[in-house]
């Protein structure tokens with residue numbers, strides 16, 4: 063499953079050849095290392111007229127030890143506060159800021175644009191200009207090279223506070239978001255102040271349950287949540303008992319062998335869970351299966367098996383555990399870009415993954431008064447045993463057809479889950495974060 067094309071394209075000869083042939087030129091992404099600085103060099107900050115958030119942005123950068131230097135010859139990031147742009151003509155300010163600087167953006171650089179949700183603006187022209195930021199940022203993300211990424215953060219009026227934006231700005235700037243690009247996230251106003259955050263171990267003292275933790279994305283999530291300080295309850299089927307024990311031992315966590323689709327699962331879990339811990343702060347619904355076939359050829363058992371694990375078990379588990387979730391709790395579901403875009407041979411899978419998005423959107427406002435957030439990650443092509451079963455050519459297409467020209471690693475999804483699970487991410491709820499290198503599918 064090694065990505066030989068990526069290895070070849072990363073050599074000097076390979077890079078030259080792929081460029082000449084007009085083929086994708088992926089570079090190995092820079093991923094988070096313990097103790098690494100937030101960004102690798104100075105950043106440039108700009109703002110349009112009537113910008114609301116530049117002060118908060120500078121406060122966050124300052125707290126993160128980031129140097130702001132407008133004259134940096136090789137900026138590690140370009141950040142632009144466009145919250146005040148009120149007409150199409152004023153969009154010129156985007157061009158004025160980015161055009162002269164883009165060629166100098168450092169490898170693995172970051173672009174972050176701040177905007178206002180169009181529906182929170184006062185006039186149609188202002189809404190149009192703010193909506194334009196989305197097309198701008200998504201396109202810019204597709205133009206960037208060398209592992210660089212771009213994001214748009216929409217700040218509701220009142221969200222222009224360091225506490226509301228810090229966790230998300232940090233994620234967008236850092237190597238934790240290596241395989242996330244072209245995303246728009248909405249940051250709420252009035253998000254409850256999180257506790258004082260230790261950014262090296264934001265989950266210290268918290269308990270997290272990860273389903274499907276024996277391997278793949280679930281195992282990586284258990285590791286990253288443990289790295290961030292959480293006690294991790296690792297759940298997987300009894301058939302995966304040995305792998306599950308190994309993962310749980312690695313992260314100093316608790317193995318819970320349980321088939322989520324069994325009728326007794328919620329009750330059994332409550333018993334075992336309370337024996338193991340007592341309270342829960344983070345619930346990560348990661349377990350999932352595929353049974354791919356076109357609908358005309360799909361037996362009803364395959365249809366039901368996928369909906370049972372991917373959606374019905376998630377609903378039952380959420381219902382059972384919600385009363386036990388602590389104030390400020392976090393629920394993260396694992397959707398898929400197939401759920402957003404649809405995919406041939408995956409009517410069952412895409413239905414289940416789209417259903418999760420419906421669940422997230424409906425549940426989020428219901429639990430927000432308890433400080434609980436509910437979000438989904440939507441991975442693209444990630445190298446795991448699940449995608450090893452995908453036919454070779456489809457796998458190659460899945461890997462290559464995205465702005466970063468490569469597949470993701472389980473840790474990329476795990477980092478996104480950890481960001482959404484962090485106490486500091488209280489301003490983000492009811493949303494879907496794609497972890498797909500800006501895949502063309504459903505873009």
Ligand SMILES: NC(=O)c1ccc[n+]([C@@H]2O[C@H](COP(=O)([O-])OP(=O)(O)OC[C@H]3O[C@@H](n4cnc5c(N)ncnc54)[C@H](O)[C@@H]3O)[C@@H](O)[C@H]2O)c1
Nearest residue numbers: 274278279298299321322348349350398441443444446448
């Ligand atoms: N790998 C990708 O490219 C990709 C893309 C989009 C979404 N996803 C989603 O990410 C999640 C993890 O995928 P992965 O690639 O790591 O898959 P994987 O097959 O490697 O791991 C899934 C885990 O879920 C467990 N599981 C399945 N049914 C279960 C049940 N009834 N009870 C308890 N555990 C159960 C499995 O035993 C397995 O350990 C899934 O929800 C998947 O749909 C993956």
